[in-house]
Amino acid sequence: MTRIPHETSGEPNPLRALDLDRLRRRTSMKWRTHPEDVLPLWVAEMDVLLAEPVVRAVTEAMELGDTGYPVGTAYAEALAAFAGKRWDWDGLAVERTAIVPDVMLGVVEMLKLVTGYGDAVVVNTPVYPPFHDFVGHMDRRVAEAPLGADGRIDPDVLEATFRRVTAGRRRAAYLLCSPHNPTGTVHTADELSAVAALAERYGVRVVADEIHAPLVVGDARFVPYLSVPGGGRGLSLMSASKAWNLAGLKAALAVAGPEAAGDLARMPEEAGHGASHVGVLAHTAALREGTGWLDALLTGLDTNRRLLADLLAERLPAIRYRPGDATYLAWLDCRALGLGDDPAQTFLRHGRVALNSGLPFGTGGAGHVRLNLAASPEVLEEAVRRMADAVERAGGVRV
Known part of the structure; x- marks a missing residue:
């Protein structure tokens, strides 16, 4: 499939709509966790105004007092239509979906369906820290299958991990991050097909x-896991949350492959009660009518990742950065700076820039930081300037 160029959207870059003075009026986690002199480029919130169709949907709900409980399949229908247009995937069946409060709570419910107490859940580290936190909290064991040096799934490591965790006919699941956070890796159809084959061989649920x-x-090109050969036993969690900056409007969808429909049907009805009706309206509007805004955002993010690469090459060439093909997160290898296992502390203390420490991401995270690219180019320029100054103050190695 040839993807439609983002430049054709005709909408302005959403990342240039707000200045720092207006952003600092926000009361969310990104802007209120640190003092005002800190430049926050950490948690996954974007510095954007919402897409107009989303604002309109929420405003109309407020004007009508339409703030009750969610019902119906409009969200799933919108996602199915989006998947068909965007990913050439017509296999998202509305009848094999269920609303859940958000992706991670949906992950927990899906893992409950296919694993039991003490079973292993395989993850590819370094990976989004809540993968470790939520799995541990539900009394499952995290089993790491680290990514290769190229940031991609290593099939040999994955197979060895599957073999180990299923020994003695133990049940196990594989919590796949696709696209991968924090590396931005987009798994190919061949890679996902290989995953499905390994999962089938060892009886691991994905x-x-x-x-x-x-x-x-x-x-x-993004490839839905459920679309690859052998992916029909899988379960997926999807949402408009990250792409349209809707974290505060809770709603996500659990999606089952054809052979996992029975599993999804066993999910307790109350598992979806935490979803917000207004959130469902917002997510539905984003998927149906917000694609022009999304394309403008993607163009801005593409510009930002290239800008960040240039800025680092100029000011902090010792940092290794391989721009990912997805997400608005940059995974920076800072080990050559000589700042120890947690360089985020140095950037915060000496540069007043808040980044995510790599340590909570598991094996492969030491000496790394995660930087949020979803900001204006001017903010990125200021952040790298501060980071370079921080390294100099801390006596690190910039070159």
Whole structure:
């Protein structure tokens, strides 16, 4: 499939709509966790105004007092239509979906369906820290299958991990991050087909977190896990949350492959009670009518990732950065700076820039930081300037 160029959307870059003074009026986690002199480029919130169709949907709900409980399949229908147009995938069956409060709570419910107490859940580290936190909280064991040096799934490592965790006929699941957070890797159809074959061979159930699916910014193509040969036993979690900046409007969808429909049908009805009706309206509007805004955003993110690469090459060439093909997150290898296992502390203390420490991402995270690209170019320029100054103050190695 040839993807439609983002430049054709005709909408302005959403990342240039707000200045720092207006952003600092926000009361969300990104802007209120640190003092005002800190430049926050950490948690996954974007510095954007919402897409106009989303604002209109929420405003109309407020004017009508339409703030009750969610019902119906409009969200799933919108996602199915989006998947058909965006990913050439017509296999998202509305009858095999269920509303859940958000992706991670949906992940928990799906893992409950296919694993039991003490069973292993395989993850590809370094990976989104809540994968470790939520799995541990539900009394499952995290089993790491680290990514290769190229940031991609290593099939040999994955197979060895599957073999180990299923020894003695133990049940196990594989929590797949696709596209991958924090590396921005977009798994190919061949890679996902190989995953499905391994999962079938070892009896491992795949649960795919595909929340970043609409945020492919390079020439790569997102492939839904449920669409690949052998993926029909999988379960997926999807949402408009990340792509349209809707974290505060809770709503996500659990999606089952044809052979997993029975599993999804066993999910308790009350598992979806935490979803917001207004959130469902917002997510539905984003998927149906917000694609022009999304394309403008993707163009801005593509510009930002290239800008960041240039800025780092100029000011902090010792940092290794391989721009990912998806997400608005940059994974920076800072080990050559000589700042120890947690360089985020140095950037915060000496540069007043808040980044995510790589340590909570598991094996492969030491010496790394995660930087949020969803900001204006001017903010990125200021952030790198501050980071370079921080390294100099801390006596690190810039070159």
